[in-house]
Amino acid sequence: MANGKKIGDVLLSVQNINLSFGGVQALVDVSFDVRKHEIFAIIGPNGAGKSSMLNVINGFYHPQGGTITYRGVTRARMRPHEAARQGIARTFQNIALFKGMSTLDNIMTGRNTLMSSNFVLQALHWGPAWKEEKAHREMAEEIIDFLQIEAIRKTPTGRLPYGLQKRVELGRALAAEPDLLLLDEPMAGMNLEEKEDMCRFILDVNDEFGTTIALIEHDMGVVMDISDRVAVLDYGRKIAEGTPGEVRVNQDVIDAYLGVSHD
Amino acid sequence: MFYREAGQFKTTYAGDQAVFPILQDRAFVIAVILFAFLVVPFIADDYWFQAILIPFLVFSMAAIGLNLLTGYAGQLSLGTGGFMAVGGYMAYKMTTAFPDLNILIIFILAGLIAAVVGILFGIPSLRIKGFYLAVTTLAAQFFILWLFNKVPWFYNYFSSGVIAAPPRSVAGILVVGPASTPMVRYLVALSFVVVFTLAAKNLVRGRIGRSWMAIRDMDIAAEIIGIRPFQVKLLAFAISSFYCGVAGAMFLFLYLGSAETEAFNINVSFDVLFMIIIGGLGSILGSFLGAAFITLLPILLTNLPPHLGFSMPIDLQSHIEVITFGALIIFFLIVEPHGLARLWQIGKEKLRLWPFPY
Numbered sequence: 001m002a003n004g005k006k007i008g009d010v011l012l013s014v015q016n017i018n019l020s021f022g023g024v025q026a027l028v029d030v031s032f033d034v035r036k037h038e039i040f041a042i043i044g045p046n047g048a049g050k051s052s053m054l055n056v057i058n059g060f061y062h063p064q065g066g067t068i069t070y071r072g073v074t075r076a077r078m079r080p081h082e083a084a085r086q087g088i089a090r091t092f093q094n095i096a097l098f099k100g101m102s103t104l105d106n107i108m109t110g111r112n113t114l115m116s117s118n119f120v121l122q123a124l125h126w127g128p129a130w131k132e133e134k135a136h137r138e139m140a141e142e143i144i145d146f147l148q149i150e151a152i153r154k155t156p157t158g159r160l161p162y163g164l165q166k167r168v169e170l171g172r173a174l175a176a177e178p179d180l181l182l183l184d185e186p187m188a189g190m191n192l193e194e195k196e197d198m199c200r201f202i203l204d205v206n207d208e209f210g211t212t213i214a215l216i217e218h219d220m221g222v223v224m225d226i227s228d229r230v231a232v233l234d235y236g237r238k239i240a241e242g243t244p245g246e247v248r249v250n251q252d253v254i255d256a257y258l259g260v261s262h263d
Numbered sequence: 264m265f266y267r268e269a270g271q272f273k274t275t276y277a278g279d280q281a282v283f284p285i286l287q288d289r290a291f292v293i294a295v296i297l298f299a300f301l302v303v304p305f306i307a308d309d310y311w312f313q314a315i316l317i318p319f320l321v322f323s324m325a326a327i328g329l330n331l332l333t334g335y336a337g338q339l340s341l342g343t344g345g346f347m348a349v350g351g352y353m354a355y356k357m358t359t360a361f362p363d364l365n366i367l368i369i370f371i372l373a374g375l376i377a378a379v380v381g382i383l384f385g386i387p388s389l390r391i392k393g394f395y396l397a398v399t400t401l402a403a404q405f406f407i408l409w410l411f412n413k414v415p416w417f418y419n420y421f422s423s424g425v426i427a428a429p430p431r432s433v434a435g436i437l438v439v440g441p442a443s444t445p446m447v448r449y450l451v452a453l454s455f456v457v458v459f460t461l462a463a464k465n466l467v468r469g470r471i472g473r474s475w476m477a478i479r480d481m482d483i484a485a486e487i488i489g490i491r492p493f494q495v496k497l498l499a500f501a502i503s504s505f506y507c508g509v510a511g512a513m514f515l516f517l518y519l520g521s522a523e524t525e526a527f528n529i530n531v532s533f534d535v536l537f538m539i540i541i542g543g544l545g546s547i548l549g550s551f552l553g554a555a556f557i558t559l560l561p562i563l564l565t566n567l568p569p570h571l572g573f574s575m576p577i578d579l580q581s582h583i584e585v586i587t588f589g590a591l592i593i594f595f596l597i598v599e600p601h602g603l604a605r606l607w608q609i610g611k612e613k614l615r616l617w618p619f620p621y
Contacts, residue, residue: 058487084489096484098477100545109473113489119498122469123462130277133469137276176488 007228008036010069011212012057012180017066019052019236026052027063028236034180039206040214041223043247044233045256050216051093053233054182057214058090059083071179085113089178091169093185093216099158103149103168106157107140110175140175147171147201163194170201174209181205183215187222195219199226224248232256282464299453304446312445313518319558320452321513325531326538326550327463328506333536334544335467336499337479338388339396342381342403343535346504348527349377349407350511352417355426359419366431366438370455370512377508378501380407385500389493404532408524418523427521439516448517455513459506464547466502475499476545537588541595543604552603560584 012034019027027049034040042050055061057068059078067074070086089110098106115136117129144153147167152160157168166186173181186202187195203226205211217223223230224244232240232247234256240247247253273279283289307316329343354373358366384403388396411417418426430440437443438451466472474495477485486492515522534557542553561584568575575583599605 060487080483080487081489081491084487090487092484096481096487098480098484100480101473101476105473105476108470109477109485109490110488112470112474112477115470117470119466119471119502122471123466125465125469129469133280134276137280141276172488 007038010034011036011071012214013067013069014053014057015067015069017053017056017063017068019049019056019061019063025236027056027233030066030233030236030238032231032238032241034212034214036212037206037210038212038228039202039226040212041227041230042214042216042233043218043220043223043230047235048233049236050233051184052236054090054184054214054216057083057180058088058182084176087176087179088182089173089176089180090182091166091173091184091186093188095162095165095169097157097165097169097172100156102154102156103160103171104140104144104153106168107143107171107175108136110172111136111140113176143171143174146174146204163190163197166190166194166198167201170198170205174205174211177209178211181211181213183213183217185216185218187217187219195222202226280468282461282468296457300450304450307446307449309445312449315559315562316449317445317452317518319554320449320456321510321518322535322538322554322558323551324452324456324459324513325507325510325535326542326554327460327547328503328510329535330539330542330544330547330550331463331467331475331506332499332503334539334546334549335472335479336475336496336503338385338496338499339393340400340500340503341397341529341532341536342384342400342407343507344527344529344531345384345404345407346377346381346507347511347514347531348411348524349380349504350374350508351515351522351527352411352426352511353377353508354512354516355428356417356419358429358431362429362431365433366516367433367451370509370516373512374505374509377511378505381500381504381507382497385497385504388496388500401529404529408527411524423523425521425523426515428516428519441520452513452517455509459509460547463506467547471495471498479545537592539602540592541602543602544600546602546604548607549602549604552607556603557588560587 010033014033015031017027017030018025030049030053032040042053044050052061056063059080059082062077069075070088098109101109115132117132121127121129144150147170149164149167149171152164152168157165160168170183170186173183183202187198190198199222202213202215206213215227227244229242230240230244230247231238232250232253234252239252239256240250242250273284278284281289283292303316325343325347328346329340332338332340350370350373353376354369357364357369357372361369380403384400387399391399412424418424427441428439430442431438436447438447467475474485474490477488477490478492478495478499482492485495511527514526519526538553538557539550540553541556542551543549561581564575564580564584568580595602
């Protein structure tokens with residue numbers, strides 16, 4: 001659904017990635033490009049290496065071979081917090097919120113990389129530190145408004161229902177004002193209504209903030225509806241890439257999902 | 264009925280982010296501080312100062328320090344006694360080397376040295392978590408005390424190995440030393456505790472507090488949103504040890520007067536840990552409640568039986584003390600892991616509705 005938005009140049013280019021854990025080949029020679037402002041979906045059967053791919057992109061796994069070029073810079077081995085500082089944010093398949101902290105604090109923590117006051121000023125709660133805190137609070141409140149979670153801003157996230165936790169986690173990722181947002185199964189375990197909400201948020205984020213989104217999802221209806229392009233992984237290999245329409249009729253993809261008879 | 268937050272609307276983010284956003288809380292805290300500064304010095308006698316109030320304040324300081332590290336940043340530490348010893352011994356060395364330097368500044372400097380030592384012993388925390396980290400901090404405890412015993416330079420080569428607080432004055436008033444009055448020492452301790460409590464409260468509600476709690480709640484997610492675990496954990500060790508160091512200097516100069524390394528032994532570390540477990544992990548108020556509880560219980564056990572008209576042997580008394588601590592810690596870990604502070608909070612929530620709980 002390319003609704004006239006401008007898809008720009010390549011933001012992230014993944015070339016010939018190889019990743020193995022001991023004898024298990026998780027990713028074999030995977031290459032794809034993610035362009036600015038697009039919604040790029042990675043799909044595939046269970047164990048295809050989708051989450052591993054995201055983990056490689058944000059520096060959590062270190063591939064044995066291949067290169068990752070982000071914003072024109074081919075990067076060396078890096079740590080996740082360095083990826084975060086370059087503008088890559090993500091959510092997790094199993095929610096990874098800070099459960100003892102309120103929704104507001106979770107979202108404020110997402111803005112940590114954008115804050116700079118030192119601890120002495122903070123202990124004194126003086127001038128710059130206080131101003132910074134207020135300015136970031138305003139931005140955090142904008143995200144809270146955007147995701148419509150005003151009512152739970154002071155609730156510890158551990159007490160929230162699953163669907164809301166997913167939403168807060170999206171908020172925390174958005175709070176960092178990322179250029180590239182990685183979503184690992186944002187709709188897993190949701191009912192239809194929650195899925196529709198989440199789809200709307202994803203599309204709005206893409207539309208209003210111009211954020212590039214790479215997502216993993218199992219719900220084919222969702223993927224086909226919201227993605228600009230889709231890459232299909234199976235057993236760690238990329239078997240197809242293209243627009244949803246192209247992927248849908250690709251014989252390899254159909255075989256991977258439905259199985260194929262070996263006679 | 265009297266505790267109402269309804270109707271107190273916040274129209275600015277500044278108002279919503281104040282230390283005590285609710286009017287009644289603010290009034291209560293201000294009243295307590297004023298009472299402690301203005302009324303207590305006139306109504307308390309020397310026994311109260313020396314046996315109850317000063318140790319309570321000293322241990323509150325140490326408990327806040329450990330709570331920042333364990334309760335907020337989630338790094339378990341059994342080195343509190345060691346870090347306090349660093350504060351105490353370094354304050355002693357500095358004030359004997361530079362007798363003219365203001366003793367209050369020396370307390371701060373001693374805290375800073377303890378912070379450096381804390382950073383050194385915090386380095387393993389990048390790789391080691393939970394109980395295993397507690398064991399490495401135990402090494403800090405034993406190593407530091409061994410060092411202070413072994414190297415005579417630390418106790419100025421006195422054959423007894425005892426360090427004693429020399430008399431020092433600030434603005435013409437004798438603050439420490441054998442001749443100083445308990446009331447003055449109490450006021451000094453109180454001032455330190457008030458100032459550093461406010462600082463701790465500011466830290467934990469800002470960026471740094473949030474990064475500590477993020478590391479505590481889910482370190483992997485914290486790293487993925489851009490928090491550097493190593494830096495954040497070391498900062499927690501540094502600030503925590505600073506508090507413990509200042510508490511150690513206060514312990515020696517304001518409470519004990521003279522001490523040897525035994526005063527800072529492993530039992531001190533455990534006591535402070537019990538304080539924050541019973542008081543409430545991740546709560547500044549909890550540090551105070553825990554410190555009050557642990558310092559007051561032995562005094563209660565000493566004083567209560569004579570009032571009730573029977574005498575209790577000293578050894579039985581100390582056994583009961585240990586039994587009570589043990590039972591309470593098990594109770595709190597099972598029933599209310601967030602400690603007395605959480606009970607206090609529940610009480611406040613109930614009070615919001617009282618007497619019409621529907």
